[in-house]
Amino acid sequence: MAIIEVNKLSKTFKVKLKEKGLKGSLKSIIKPKYKEIKAVKNISFQVEKGEIIAFIGPNGAGKSTTIKMLTGILYPDKGNIKVLDIDPRQERKKLAYEIGTVFGQKEQLWTHLTPYDNFKFFGAIYDIPESRVEKKIKEFTELFEIEEFINTPVRNLSLGQRIRCEIIASLIHEPKVLFLDEPTIGLDPVVKENIRTLIKRMNKEYKTTIFLTSHDVGDIEKLCKRVIIINNGTVVLDDSMENLKYHYLNKKIVEAKMKEKVNLDDEEGITILKDKGYNLKIEVDTKKRSIADAIKLLNPDNIVDINISNIPLEDIISNIYKKDRK
Amino acid sequence: MLMVVKNQIRITILSIKYALMREMLNKTTFITNIVFMILNNASFLIQWIVLFSLKKNIGGYNIKQVILLWGIASLTYGLSHFFFKKAFDLSETINNGKLDVFLVQPKNVLIQAITTDVEPSAIGDMIYGYIMLFIYGISLKNFLLFTLFGICGSLIITSITIIFSSLSFWFQKSDLIVDTVNRLMVNIATYPDGIFKGLTKILLYTIIPVGIVNYIPVKVLTEFNIYLTLISILVTILLVLLSFLIFNKGLKRYSSSNLMIART
Amino acid sequence: MKKYIFIFKSEIMTNFQYILNILTHFIGTFILLFIFLNLWQYIYSDPNKLINGYNMNQMIWYVIVTEVLWTSVGARQLSRKISLDVKSGNIAYNLNKPYNYIGYSLSSHLGSISVRLLIYIILGIIVGYLFLGSFPNLNIINIILVLLSGILAITINILFTISIGLLSFIIEDSSPIYWLYSKLILVLGVIFPIEYFPKVVQPILNYSPIYAMSYGPAKLLIDFTYINFSKIFISQIIYLIIAYSLCMLVYKKGVKNLNVNGG
Incomplete structure (x- = not known):
C-alpha cells in the first residue's frame, strides 16, 4: 500500500503586481492587478512504506508548495492527496499525529531550554504519556548520539547539534512519515555526512518513510533510493536512483x-x-x-x-x- | 472530547511556563520590569489627586471608585498581556506566514499561536491591580468578584484583539486597526464613563468594550448587581466563541488562499 | 523636464511611507487629546468659567502644545541610541573628529525630527480647531515667538535626553533614569499647567525645567504677554546652558574614564 498518494495535484498562486511609479502604487491600492503563478501543475506520484524519497528541484519549482499541501498547511486547488489514507485537507489534526516535520530554516525548539525539556514539550504536544516519552528520549539519545549535550540549552549548541535535536523532536511521537525540508542547509561537509548517516540509521531501525527535499546532491545520493525531480511545477523525472545513475552513468x-x-x-x-x-x-x-x-x-x-x-x-x-x- | 481539552490545557500551561522561564533568565531585568510597571501605574495617581481637588465627583466616580477603576484596568491588561502576549502580535504572525509551525501540530492553532510568549512587565500590572483593590477595600466577596471580572475582561480584550487581527487574513494592512482599537481600550479604561457622551458611549459598550471590561465591574463592586455580572460573563463567552469562529474562518482562507504574501 | 518630474516623484514615494508612519503614530496622541477634551468638557460645566485662571479652551490648547512638544521629540529612542553609542564604543571614534559630539548629536536629532515636528504642529492645530472651533488669539509676531519658544523647549529636552544617554558611561543601565525623567515631565508638565498644583509646589515647578520645557510654550500660546515671554525666554536660556553643561560634564567624565581604562 502506498503511504503517500498524490493524484493530479495543482496549485496556482496569485501574486500582486506592483506597477512602476507613483500612479502605479496608487492604482495597486485601489484595484490591484494579479499575476497567476502555477506553482504546481497536475502532479502525481506515490511513495511506498519505508522509502526514503528525494524530492528535488531548483528554487521556485514547487517543492515547498507540495510539502505544505502534503502536511495540510495549504489546500490544493485541484487533485487529491492521501497521506496514510488521510486527506490532509479534511483531517489536518488527525494527520498531524502521524507525521513529523523538520523545516531546516524554521526552528521549532525553544532555544533557552535543554533538548531534554524540548522533547518533553513535544511529547506533550502529541499527548504521549510521560513514561513513553522518557523511553523514546532514551532511544533517540543513543541513536542520534546526543548524550553529551542533552542537558545544554539549545542556544549554546552548534547548528549540527541543533538539527539533530530538531529531528528527534519531530520523531518523539513516532510518526510514520517524516518530512525533511532542507535538513542539511548551512552545515559543513563533515556534519552533513554525520546527519545523513543518522537519518539512514533511523530509517532502517524504525521503517519511517522519509520525504526529503534538498538542494544538496550529496543528501540525495547518499540517502535516497528514489528521486522525484520537479521543475516549473511538473514532475520531470520519477525514477529509482539506480536507474537515474544507470541512464546517465x-x-x-x-x-x-x-x-x-x-x-x-x-x-x-x-x-x-x-x-x-x-x-x-x-x-x-x-x-x-x-x-x-x-x-x-x-x-x-x-x-x-x-x-x-x-x-x-x-x-x-x-x-x-x-x-x-x- | 474531554481528553482533548485536558491535553490542550496541559500544553498551554507548559508553553506559558517555558516562556516565563525564558524571561526569567535575566533576573534583574525581569524584576526591574515588574517594579517599574507598578511605579509607572502609580504615578498616574497624581493626576487624579489634582482632578479631585477641583471636583468631588468626576464622571459619576469618587476617588475610591477611580482607584477601583485603575485596579480593574491594570488587572485586565496584565492578565491579557501576560498570558496572551502573542495575541497582540497576531496580525504580524499571520502576515509573515508564521502560522505554518502551528498548523503541523495536532493542537488548536489559535491557542498555540497566542501562548508562546509572555510579557514580564504585565506581572507588575496584575500586582498593581490587587494593590488598588486593597486600597479600595478588600473582602472575600470583593476579591472573588474582582478576580472574576479580571478574567472576563482580559478574555474580552484578547478576543477583540483576535477578531480584529483576523482581518489580516483578508486585508494585509489591518494591523493599524488592531493597534488603534487597543490604544483606545487601554487609554479610555482609566477614565470614568460619565465623562463620555453620545456616540463615544455607544462605542464603549460595543466595538471598544471598555464599558463591559471596566465600568460594569466598578458598578457591581460598588453595589452588587447579579444581572450586570451575568451580562459580563455572557458577553465574555460570546466574544471568545466569536474570536475562534472568525479566526478559524480566516485560517481556512489562509490554507486555501491563492495569495502569496511573503509565504515561501 | 521629464527627468525632474521623475526625480520629484521618486522622492515623494520614498517620503510617502515615512509620512504615513508619522500619521499613524499621531493616532495615539489623538486618542489622548480626545479623552482630555471629554474630561475637561465634563469638569468645566460652563466653558467660560475659570479654573485656576484657565477657561476650557485654554486647557485643551495647553495639552495639545505639551503633547506635541513631548511626542515629537522621540526622546526614548534618542536616549537608547546614545546609550548604545557609549556601550558599543562607537563614541570613541568620534573623539578625534573635528566636531563636538554633543553638538553633533543635537543637530542630527533636530534634523531627523523636523518633518515629524512640522506634521505634528499642523495636526495639532487641526485637532484643536475641530474640537473647539476657534484658534487662540495671536498676531504674527506672537506666533513667531511661540514657535521660537517651542524650539528652545525641544532643544532643552533633547540635551537632557542626551545627557541621560551619556550616563551609560558611569552607570550600567541609564534607562531607569530616563524613565524617571519622562514620568516627571508627563505627570507634572503635560497634563496640567503649573497653577493646578498645590501652592507649595508651584514655586518649585516654576524654577524647574518643566517651566522651560513644557509649561512655557503652552502658556504663551494660550495667554501671550511680553512679560510672560521674557520670563519664559530667560528660563529657557538658563536651562539651555545648564543642560548643555550637564552633557559636557558627563561626556568629559566619561571620556576620561575611557582613556584611563583604554576603552
Missing part, C-alpha cells in the same frame, strides 16, 4: 594527456568535449562504445596520463532541468 568522461597530437572526430558513441591538441576530454557512451574501444582510438602508447570518471550527479540533475526548459 553509462556515459563516462575520459580525460587524457597525450604525447602526440591526435586527430579525432565525433563518431558513434563518442563526443569530443574539449580538444586542445595534447589535452583531450571526450564523453563515451558505453552502451554504444566500450571504454577499451575509446582508448584504442586514442592510441594507448601515446597516453601520458588518463582519468576516467562518471558524470557528477549534480551535472546530471542540472542537465535534466535544462532539458525540461527546452
